[in-house]
Amino acid sequence: MATIKDIARIAGVAPSVVSRALNNKYGVKESTRKRIVAIAKELGYHPNSAARSLVTRRTETIGVVMADISEPYFSQIVKGMEYVATQTGYTLLFSNSYENVEHGRVLRKMISGERVDGLVIIGSNIQEKGFIAALAEQEIPFVLVERNLPDPKVNCVWVDNVQGGYLATRFLLDKGHRRIGHIAGNLHFQVALDRIEGYKRALEEAGIAFCEELVVSGNFLTEGGYRAMKELLKAGCTAVFAANDAMAYGALQAIAEEGLAVPDDVAMVGFDDLEFSALTHPPLTTVRQPRYEMGRRSLEILTAILRGEEAGGVKVCFQPEITVRRSA
Amino acid sequence: MATIKDIARIAGVAPSVVSRALNNKYGVKESTRKRIVAIAKELGYHPNSAARSLVTRRTETIGVVMADISEPYFSQIVKGMEYVATQTGYTLLFSNSYENVEHGRVLRKMISGERVDGLVIIGSNIQEKGFIAALAEQEIPFVLVERNLPDPKVNCVWVDNVQGGYLATRFLLDKGHRRIGHIAGNLHFQVALDRIEGYKRALEEAGIAFCEELVVSGNFLTEGGYRAMKELLKAGCTAVFAANDAMAYGALQAIAEEGLAVPDDVAMVGFDDLEFSALTHPPLTTVRQPRYEMGRRSLEILTAILRGEEAGGVKVCFQPEITVRRSA
DNA sequence: TTGAAAGCGTTACCAC
DNA sequence: GTGGTAACGCTTTCAA
Numbered sequence: 023m024a025t026i027k028d029i030a031r032i033a034g035v036a037p038s039v040v041s042r043a044l045n046n047k048y049g050v051k052e053s054t055r056k057r058i059v060a061i062a063k064e065l066g067y068h069p070n071s072a073a074r075s076l077v078t079r080r081t082e083t084i085g086v087v088m089a090d091i092s093e094p095y096f097s098q099i100v101k102g103m104e105y106v107a108t109q110t111g112y113t114l115l116f117s118n119s120y121e122n123v124e125h126g127r128v129l130r131k132m133i134s135g136e137r138v139d140g141l142v143i144i145g146s147n148i149q150e151k152g153f154i155a156a157l158a159e160q161e162i163p164f165v166l167v168e169r170n171l172p173d174p175k176v177n178c179v180w181v182d183n184v185q186g187g188y189l190a191t192r193f194l195l196d197k198g199h200r201r202i203g204h205i206a207g208n209l210h211f212q213v214a215l216d217r218i219e220g221y222k223r224a225l226e227e228a229g230i231a232f233c234e235e236l237v238v239s240g241n242f243l244t245e246g247g248y249r250a251m252k253e254l255l256k257a258g259c260t261a262v263f264a265a266n267d268a269m270a271y272g273a274l275q276a277i278a279e280e281g282l283a284v285p286d287d288v289a290m291v292g293f294d295d296l297e298f299s300a301l302t303h304p305p306l307t308t309v310r311q312p313r314y315e316m317g318r319r320s321l322e323i324l325t326a327i328l329r330g331e332e333a334g335g336v337k338v339c340f341q342p343e344i345t346v347r348r349s350a
Numbered sequence: 351m352a353t354i355k356d357i358a359r360i361a362g363v364a365p366s367v368v369s370r371a372l373n374n375k376y377g378v379k380e381s382t383r384k385r386i387v388a389i390a391k392e393l394g395y396h397p398n399s400a401a402r403s404l405v406t407r408r409t410e411t412i413g414v415v416m417a418d419i420s421e422p423y424f425s426q427i428v429k430g431m432e433y434v435a436t437q438t439g440y441t442l443l444f445s446n447s448y449e450n451v452e453h454g455r456v457l458r459k460m461i462s463g464e465r466v467d468g469l470v471i472i473g474s475n476i477q478e479k480g481f482i483a484a485l486a487e488q489e490i491p492f493v494l495v496e497r498n499l500p501d502p503k504v505n506c507v508w509v510d511n512v513q514g515g516y517l518a519t520r521f522l523l524d525k526g527h528r529r530i531g532h533i534a535g536n537l538h539f540q541v542a543l544d545r546i547e548g549y550k551r552a553l554e555e556a557g558i559a560f561c562e563e564l565v566v567s568g569n570f571l572t573e574g575g576y577r578a579m580k581e582l583l584k585a586g587c588t589a590v591f592a593a594n595d596a597m598a599y600g601a602l603q604a605i606a607e608e609g610l611a612v613p614d615d616v617a618m619v620g621f622d623d624l625e626f627s628a629l630t631h632p633p634l635t636t637v638r639q640p641r642y643e644m645g646r647r648s649l650e651i652l653t654a655i656l657r658g659e660e661a662g663g664v665k666v667c668f669q670p671e672i673t674v675r676r677s678a
Numbered sequence: 679t680t681g682a683a684a685g686c687g688t689t690a691c692c693a694c
Numbered sequence: 695g696t697g698g699t700a701a702c703g704c705t706t707t708c709a710a
Contacts, residue, residue, distance in 0.1 A: 023464065026703065037703090038681065038682080038705075068463045070404070070463060072400040072703080072704090076400040076404055076685095076686045076687065092429055098420065116444060134395075135397060136399065274629075301572070301599050301602075302631070355688095377695060398688070403702090404689090407702080
C-alpha cells in the first residue's frame with residue numbers, strides 16, 4: 023500500500039505538498055502537482071480513509087436506516103440515494119432494523135464511533151419518537167423519509183399519504199362502490215394512520231358512514247394482507263383499498279382462493295406501485311409514490327447540509343398519483 | 351465525544367490501561383477494569399473506528415459486491431449474510447455494480463483505501479475473470495457466490511446449476527412434453543451457461559434432439575423474459591424452462607397476452623424460487639436455490655478466514671430442489 | 679510555493 | 695499490573 027510519504031520521497035517533496043496536490047488545494051505549482059499526480063497513479067495510490075477521517079473528522083459516509091432492505095418497497099428509494107451518492111462520492115452504509123426497535127444500538131455505534139457523517143432514516147416507527155428527539159440533540163445531521171415530523175428543524179421527505187388514501191378510495195367510489203373495505207398497515211407507523219385518514223375523508227365526502235368492521239389491520243406484509251382479506255370477505259364488501267401493494271398481493275390471493283373474480287366481485291386498489299404490481303393477476307391499480315425521487319431528494323438534502331450549502335429544516339412533500347391497471 | 355484519554359484521566363490510569371481494559375486483554379486488575387468499564391459506560395464512550403483501524407489495520411467491515419441489490423434475487427442472500435454479520439460484529443458495506451464493469455474502480459478504492467477487510471462477490475461476470483485473478487493477487491480475502499472458479503485457492507459458494515437446469519427440464523419431460531423451449535440468461539454469466547447445459551443434458555437423456563431455435567437468450571430481467579417468450583411462441587413449444595424467475599414472470603405475461611393458458615397451452619418452470627413466485631398467475635413451479643443459506647455460508651467462510659480459523663480454498667456446492675406449484 | 683512538525687484516537691511495545 | 699511512548703497515514707497550521 024503506497025502512502026503519501028512514498029509519493030513524497032519519489033517526487034522529492036514533503037508529504038504535505040503531496041496532500042495538497044492530491045486534494046487540489048491552493049499553493050502547489052502546476053508542474054509539481056502534475057508530477058505528483060502521475061506518481062500517485064503509477065503507484066495505484068488511494069488515501070487511507072481511516073487516517074484521513076481521523077484528522078478531518080469526516081468519513082464521507084452516510085448511514086441509511088430502514089426496516090428491511092429486502093422489502094421491494096425500499097429498493098427504488100435506495101437506488102435514488104445511490105445515484106446521488108455516486109455523483110458526490112459518498113459511501114452509503116445500510117443498517118436494517120428488522121423492526122427491532124433496538125436498532126438504536128447500532129445507530130449509537132455508527133454515530134459515536136464516528137463512522138457516518140449523517141443519516142437517512144426511512145419509515146420510522148411512531149414509538150421511536152424519543153429516539154428521533156435524541157438524535158436531534160446530537161450534532162449529526164439526518165433526514166427522515168416517509169415521515170413528516172412537526173419539528174421545523176427536522177428534515178423530512180414524504181408523500182402525502184392522506185391524499186393518497188383519499189385518491190384510492192375516491193377512485194373506488196367513482197366506480198360506484200359503496201361498501202369499501204380497507205386493509206390498514208401497521209398502526210405504529212404514521213403512514214398507516216394517514217392512509218386511513220384519507221380513506222375516511224373520501225367516505226365522508228361521499229356521505230358514506232365509516233364502518234369499523236370494514237377496516238382490518240395488516241402489517242404491511244403480503245401474508246398480513248392475505249389474513250386481513252379473509253376477514254374482510256366475511257364482513258362483505260365490493261371493493262378494497264389496501265394500504266400497500268405487498269398486502270394487496272396477499273389480498274388478491276385470498277380472493278382468488280374463494281373463487282371470486284377481481285375486479286368483478288371485488289375491486290382492489292393498492293399503494294406504492296411496486297415493480298411487481300404490473301404482473302399480478304389482474305395487474306394492480308395502485309397509488310404511486312415517486313420512490314426513486316424521494317430517495318434522490320433525501321440524499322441531496324443531506325449532502326447539501328453536510329457541505330454547508332444548506333441550513334436544514336427542509337420539508338419536501340411529494341404528491342401521489344393513481345396508476346390505473348385492471349384490478350379496479 | 352469521550353476519548354480513551356478522558357477515561358484514563360478520570361480513572362487515574364494511563365490510556366493504554368483503558369485500551370486493554372475495554373478490549374478485555376490480559377494484564378488489568380479486575381477491580382481496575384470494572385472501574386474503567388463503568389466510567390466508559392457513564393461517558394457513553396464508543397471507540398473511534400478510524401483511530402482504531404489506523405493502528406490495527408482492520409476495519410471490521412466486509413464489502414459486498416453485486417449487480418443490483420434491488421433485484422429480489424439478492425435479498426435473501428444479503429439477509430443470510432447480515433445474520434452472520436450481526437453475530438460476529440462485522441459491518442457490511444454494499445457496492446452495486448449495476449452491470450457496470452467499471453465497478454473495479456469502487457473495489458480498488460475499497461481495498462486500497464483499506465475500508466474493508468474482505469469481500470464477498472455475488473454473481474460475477476465471466477468477462478471479469480482478469481479482475482478476479484487480480485484480486486487473488488492482492489492480500490485481501492474474498493468469497494465468490496454463485497460462481498465456481500477452478501482455482502483451488504478461491505473460495506466459492508454456489509448452487510449446482512447444471513443439475514438445476516436438468517431438474518427443471520426433466521420435470522417437464524416427465525409431464526410428457528417433447529418440445530421444450532428455454533429462456534436463457536445473460537450468456538456472459540456462467541450460471542446461464544450451466545443452466546443451458548443442464549437443459550441439454552436432460553434433453554439428450556430423453557433422446558430428444560437439441561433445437562437451436564428453442565433457446566432464446568434473455569438478460570435475467572422480466573422484460574427480457576417477456577421478449578424471449580414472444581419469440582418462443584413463434585417457434586412453437588408446449589413448455590418452457592426459464593433460467594430465472596424474473597424472466598419467467600415476463601414470459602407468463604407474454605403468454606397471457608396471446609390468450610394462451612398456463613400450464614395447459616404452455617407449461618412454465620422457473621429458477622430461483624423468489625418470494626413472489628408463489629403469487630404469480632398461476633403460481634410458478636421453479637427450481638429452488640437456498641439463497642439465505644448461501645449468503646450465510648459465504649460470510650461464515652470469510653469470517654473464519656479473517657479470524658485466521660480457516661486457511662481458505664473452501665468450495666461449497668448446494669443442491670437445488672424443485673418447488674412444484676401450478677405452472678407446470 | 680514548499681517544508682517541518684503537531685496532532686487526530688487508538689493500540690502495541692517495552693520498561694518499570 | 696501499570697505507565698510512557700511510538701507509531702499508524704493523513705491534514706493542517708505556521709514558518710521559511
